[in-house]
Amino acid sequence: MNHSLPQYSKILIVDDNMQNVELLEGHLSAAGYDVLKAFDGEEALMVVEDCDPHLILLDVMMPKLDGYQVCSFLKKNEKTRFTPIVMITALKEIEDKVKGIEAGADDFLSKPFNKLELLTRVKSLLQMRYLRDELERKQKEEKERMREIFRVYLSDEIANLVLSDPEKFLRLGGEKRVVTVIFADLRGFANFAETHPAEKVVSTLNHFFQKMTQVIFDYQGTLDKYIGDAIMAYFGAPMGYPDDALRSVKAAVDMQREFVNLQKKWVQEGLKKIGLGIGLSTGEVIFGNVGTERAMNYTIVGDTVNIAQRLEGVALAGQILLSESTYEMVKEKIIAKKLSQKTLKGKKEPLIPYLLENIKK
Numbered sequence: 001m002n003h004s005l006p007q008y009s010k011i012l013i014v015d016d017n018m019q020n021v022e023l024l025e026g027h028l029s030a031a032g033y034d035v036l037k038a039f040d041g042e043e044a045l046m047v048v049e050d051c052d053p054h055l056i057l058l059d060v061m062m063p064k065l066d067g068y069q070v071c072s073f074l075k076k077n078e079k080t081r082f083t084p085i086v087m088i089t090a091l092k093e094i095e096d097k098v099k100g101i102e103a104g105a106d107d108f109l110s111k112p113f114n115k116l117e118l119l120t121r122v123k124s125l126l127q128m129r130y131l132r133d134e135l136e137r138k139q140k141e142e143k144e145r146m147r148e149i150f151r152v153y154l155s156d157e158i159a160n161l162v163l164s165d166p167e168k169f170l171r172l173g174g175e176k177r178v179v180t181v182i183f184a185d186l187r188g189f190a191n192f193a194e195t196h197p198a199e200k201v202v203s204t205l206n207h208f209f210q211k212m213t214q215v216i217f218d219y220q221g222t223l224d225k226y227i228g229d230a231i232m233a234y235f236g237a238p239m240g241y242p243d244d245a246l247r248s249v250k251a252a253v254d255m256q257r258e259f260v261n262l263q264k265k266w267v268q269e270g271l272k273k274i275g276l277g278i279g280l281s282t283g284e285v286i287f288g289n290v291g292t293e294r295a296m297n298y299t300i301v302g303d304t305v306n307i308a309q310r311l312e313g314v315a316l317a318g319q320i321l322l323s324e325s326t327y328e329m330v331k332e333k334i335i336a337k338k339l340s341q342k343t344l345k346g347k348k349e350p351l352i353p354y355l356l357e358n359i360k361k
Contacts, residue, residue: 009126012036012053014044014070015088016062020111024057027115028122041065045073048080055126057109060089060096068103075104082132084125088113156217174288174301179236180248180280180326181305182221183312184212184255186229187275193229204271205229211258219251224299230312234300237287245282245329252278252320253359275317281308282326310344311353320356327354334359 011033013024018039025035036051038044042064048056056074060067067087074080087100090111097108107121143163186208193201209231213223216233220241224232235251236244259276266274283304291297304325311321327336335358341350 008032008034009054010034010036010051011122012038012044012047012051012056014038014041014056014062014067015059016040017059020059020088024118027118031119031122033122041067041070044070048074048083052079053083054129055084055086055122057086057088057122058105060087060100068099071100071103071105082129084129086121086125174286174290176284177237177240177287177300178244178282178284179234179240179287179300179304180245180282180329181232181234181285181300181308182216182248182252182278182280183309184231184252184276184278185312187277187317188273189229192271192274204266208259208262211262212255215251215254215258218254219247221248221251232305232309234285234287237285237300245326246333248280248282249320249322249326249330249334249356250359252280252356256318256320277312277315277317278320279308279311279313279315279323280320280326281305281311281323282329283307283323306346307344307351310347311351314342314344314353322354322356324352324354332360 011028013021013028013035014037015021015024016039021037021039025037028035036047036053038047040062044056044058045065047053058067058071062070065073067089071085071087074083074085081104084106085104086107086109087105088109088111089096089100100108106125109118109121146163189205192204196204208229209226212231216223216231219235220239221233221235222237224234226232233251235241235248241247255278256276263274266272281304283302285300285302285304287300289298290301307323311323315321321339322330322336327334334356336354336356339353339355341352343350
């Protein structure tokens with residue numbers, strides 16, 4: 001059915017008077033519309049459910065369910081609330097029209113009706129229906145396009161959250177939130193990149209990113225960015241959970257476990273001496289869109305990010321280093337070794353890192 005042409009629309013006539021139905025059907029069929037018929041309110045609801053008409057001509061006085069009841073029911077239904085309804089009535093009192101408006105009627109025709117008036121009202125309402133349908137279709141397409149974009153760095157669950165309130169999540173600016181930041185960086189990859197073709201380097205890097213990103217998403221984390229051969233993610237924004245810190249630690253463990261599997265495959269291909277170091281830190285950040293109206297980056301900003309990156313920088317291959325703030329939030333659930341104080345690049349005060357050894361059963 002070509003919905004761009006109103007004359008191909010399905011119109012449901014609801015009237016318990018056969019002569020009225022035949023008269024309306026004659027006018028509408030001659031104008032090129034497909035006509036559906038129902039002879040009482042209950043039958044009308046069944047036809048609507050089965051055939052989804054584009055417009056309904058609804059008599060008021062009918063057995064079983066009257067027109068007001070049918071109209072009210074359809075306008076409260078999510079599926080049919082935007083279907084135009086024209087109430088056809090011989091009632092002249094203003095109270096009757098008010099009752100129809102309260103039930104949700106879009107327009108009225110008085111009996112006996114004029115053919116030209118009937119077809120004009122029908123065409124006008126159908127045009128509005130199609131315009132609304134077209135707008136809704138474009139909005140759905142845009143939402144789906146945005147969902148595909150978000151899926152690059154958000155899990156499906158969080159992508160759906162962002163799209164449920166784009167006014168909040170997609171505007172410039174940010175808000176404060178406590179998050180746990182995770183940095184993971186390859187060790188020895190620079191030497192590998194220098195001695196292998198660019199295609200092999202990119203293919204290996206993409207395989208690594210794919211595996212690590214999936215782990216992050218499995219634990220409801222948010223991918224922030226890829227930086228060379230490193231990956232940055234965080235837990236706690238835009239959707240926060242009470243166990244964000246613990247889930248980030250579990251994600252780091254699974255990332256190392258997944259990396260071991262990657263290493264086995266790479267060794268078989270002749271790739272050796274590549275390791276993975278991970279750093280985590282928990283603290284307050286500003287998260288949201290940073291940039292301009294034309295070019296913005298959904299990210300987090302704060303010292304917590306710097307600390308996580310510095311810890312990753314001093315982590316050896318296979319190690320997961322936690323900041324003291326992260327350790328304090330998960331210490332009852334993990335086994336970790338307190339290391340000697342380290343003065344990290346860009347920090348005046350030394351920090352105490354913790355080497356994660358295991359997660360308690």
